[in-house]
Amino acid sequence: MGIELLIFKSILVLVVFTITLTIAAYSTYGERKIAAFLQDRIGPNRAGPFGIFQPVADGGKMFLKEEIIPADASAFLFVLGPSLAMLTALMTGVVIPWGDTLTLNGVEYSLQITDLNIGVLYIFGVVSFGVYGIMIGGWSSNNKFSLLGAIRASAQMISYELAMGLSIVALIMTTGTLSIKEIVDQQATWHWNILYQPLGFLIFMICAFAECNRAPFDLAECETELVGGYHTEYSSMKLGFYLFAEYINMFISSALMASLYFGGYNFPFMNSLGLDQNMVTILGTVVFFGKVFFFIFFFMWIRWTIPRFRYDQLMRLGWQSLIPLAILNILLTGIFTMREELKNWLFN
Amino acid sequence: MVEYIFYALSVICIACALLVVFSKNPIHSVLYLILAFFAIAGHYVLLNAQFLAVVHIIVYAGAIMVLFLFVIMLLNLNAETEPHKNMLTKIMATVSGGLLLVTLVGSFRAAGQVEMVNLDNSNIGTIENLGKVLFNDFLLPFEISSVLFLSAMIGAVILGKKQLS
Numbered sequence: 001m002g003i004e005l006l007i008f009k010s011i012l013v014l015v016v017f018t019i020t021l022t023i024a025a026y027s028t029y030g031e032r033k034i035a036a037f038l039q040d041r042i043g044p045n046r047a048g049p050f051g052i053f054q055p056v057a058d059g060g061k062m063f064l065k066e067e068i069i070p071a072d073a074s075a076f077l078f079v080l081g082p083s084l085a086m087l088t089a090l091m092t093g094v095v096i097p098w099g100d101t102l103t104l105n106g107v108e109y110s111l112q113i114t115d116l117n118i119g120v121l122y123i124f125g126v127v128s129f130g131v132y133g134i135m136i137g138g139w140s141s142n143n144k145f146s147l148l149g150a151i152r153a154s155a156q157m158i159s160y161e162l163a164m165g166l167s168i169v170a171l172i173m174t175t176g177t178l179s180i181k182e183i184v185d186q187q188a189t190w191h192w193n194i195l196y197q198p199l200g201f202l203i204f205m206i207c208a209f210a211e212c213n214r215a216p217f218d219l220a221e222c223e224t225e226l227v228g229g230y231h232t233e234y235s236s237m238k239l240g241f242y243l244f245a246e247y248i249n250m251f252i253s254s255a256l257m258a259s260l261y262f263g264g265y266n267f268p269f270m271n272s273l274g275l276d277q278n279m280v281t282i283l284g285t286v287v288f289f290g291k292v293f294f295f296i297f298f299f300m301w302i303r304w305t306i307p308r309f310r311y312d313q314l315m316r317l318g319w320q321s322l323i324p325l326a327i328l329n330i331l332l333t334g335i336f337t338m339r340e341e342l343k344n345w346l347f348n
Numbered sequence: 349m350v351e352y353i354f355y356a357l358s359v360i361c362i363a364c365a366l367l368v369v370f371s372k373n374p375i376h377s378v379l380y381l382i383l384a385f386f387a388i389a390g391h392y393v394l395l396n397a398q399f400l401a402v403v404h405i406i407v408y409a410g411a412i413m414v415l416f417l418f419v420i421m422l423l424n425l426n427a428e429t430e431p432h433k434n435m436l437t438k439i440m441a442t443v444s445g446g447l448l449l450v451t452l453v454g455s456f457r458a459a460g461q462v463e464m465v466n467l468d469n470s471n472i473g474t475i476e477n478l479g480k481v482l483f484n485d486f487l488l489p490f491e492i493s494s495v496l497f498l499s500a501m502i503g504a505v506i507l508g509k510k511q512l513s
Binding site: 116124125131132161178 | 375379382398399402403405406409410411414417418421422474475
């Protein structure tokens with residue numbers, strides 16, 4: 001690996017890290033503004049013009065609050081919980097292609113931190129590991145409500161991981177690769193995967209809502225039944241990490257939906273504009289972030305539109321509707337990909 | 349470089365495996381076991397088998413150990429409520445464990461020194477090659493093991509149904 005590539009990749013890592021945190025911070029502001037818009041209110045408007053510095057004020061408040069570790073809690077695990085939640089939330093960004101290639105001084109650089117040939121599985125592995133942050137935090141608080149909240153949250157995440165994995169299997173069958181970069185490249189000129197996998201996308205999106213513990217699946221933090229959920233005992237920035245990780249997860253799943261199903265950085269007529277490659281790449285990245293912001297808005301829109309499920313409804317939806325539907329989707333995809341062979345076998 | 353990583357991973361793996369046995373709190377045991385699984389996944393990556401590594405993480409660390417943690421948390425096992433076995437059980441456990449160790453050592457000695465093989469194809473562990481090998485050379489064992497999984501799943505569903513009624 002050349003030293004220039006190393007420098008470029010290091011800068012890219014820092015940029016992705018900063019952008020992720022900034023977007024997560026401003027998602028909290030966006031959420032409150034969108035909630036206000038949907039409920040015909042004004043929303044935060046005190047810190048700066050239109051309340052634009054609200055996330056900074058919230059972050060400062062989180063840092064300055066008193067930090068409490070309960071006497072009966074196991075201190076190491078109590079700190080490990082939110083750290084793991086944050087770590088797993090930030091780890092997925094490395095395999096997402098944020099843009100095509102840039103050519104600087106005659107050398108091509110890819111705007112993806114690393115192109116793993118098992119990219120989709122890597123994301124799945126990190127997501128499945130994300131449960132531990134919640135479980136460890138809830139258990140180490142040594143509080144019944146925290147434990148119940150943690151068990152609720154993790155049971156929900158495990159259940160919806162299955163359907164999510166099955167919906168991705170159908171996508172992999174049509175694309176024939178596990179590298180996210182290749183999946184995005186295949187979608188150039190309107191071959192968006194949403195057109196081939198509409199049912200798969202629907203299942204994936206519902207599961208993404210459940211994995212992020214977002215409404216209508218936010219049973220993990222049901223105030224009326226659980227006081228606060230798995231983070232009842234948390235205060236200060238440790239609580240902030242849990243809430244922040246949720247917004248980062250939302251951003252990353254929006255980026256995943258955009259790149260797996262909605263063409264990623266591809267946009268219509270990108271090769272007939274007559275621009276040079278660098279310009280197209282930059283435009284593509286802008287378009288990609290536009291798609292991501294749309295999905296983040298969609299997450300918030302749903303949150304303020306649909307009420308929360310009951311827990312048995314949640315489990316029934318996951319196990320009895322989504323998983324059979326995902327398996328049906330795999331079957332249909334298989335029949336569709338092998339249609340020529342099937343025709344020959346049936347009629348000859 | 350690779351050798352140093354190998355030794356570091358091995359030390360982590362063995363230390364965690366020992367801590368699984370020696371730690372008093374069952375939750376800590378499970379967490380050490382997860383760390384040990386990660387070290388083994390690191391070994392797979394060193395052997396250029398990224399697919400195996402990531403599947404190892406998904407299946408063991410992501411699914412099976414979560415269920416372990418679940419059960420232990422729900423049963424609320426900890427040092428105070430741990431049942432104390434009597435002396436006879438402890439002696440029997442030690443003897444049977446020692447016998448297992450003797451059997452293992454004996455079988456490893458009989459197997460002799462394993463020759464290091466340099467593979468022609470360094471991409472042998474990638475998902476494409478693994479899939480081709482599984483579906484060409486080992487199709488029957490692969491399908492039979494999937495039937496085994498299916499029967500285990502059906503068994504679990506039937507056991508779960510029985511409890512309801």
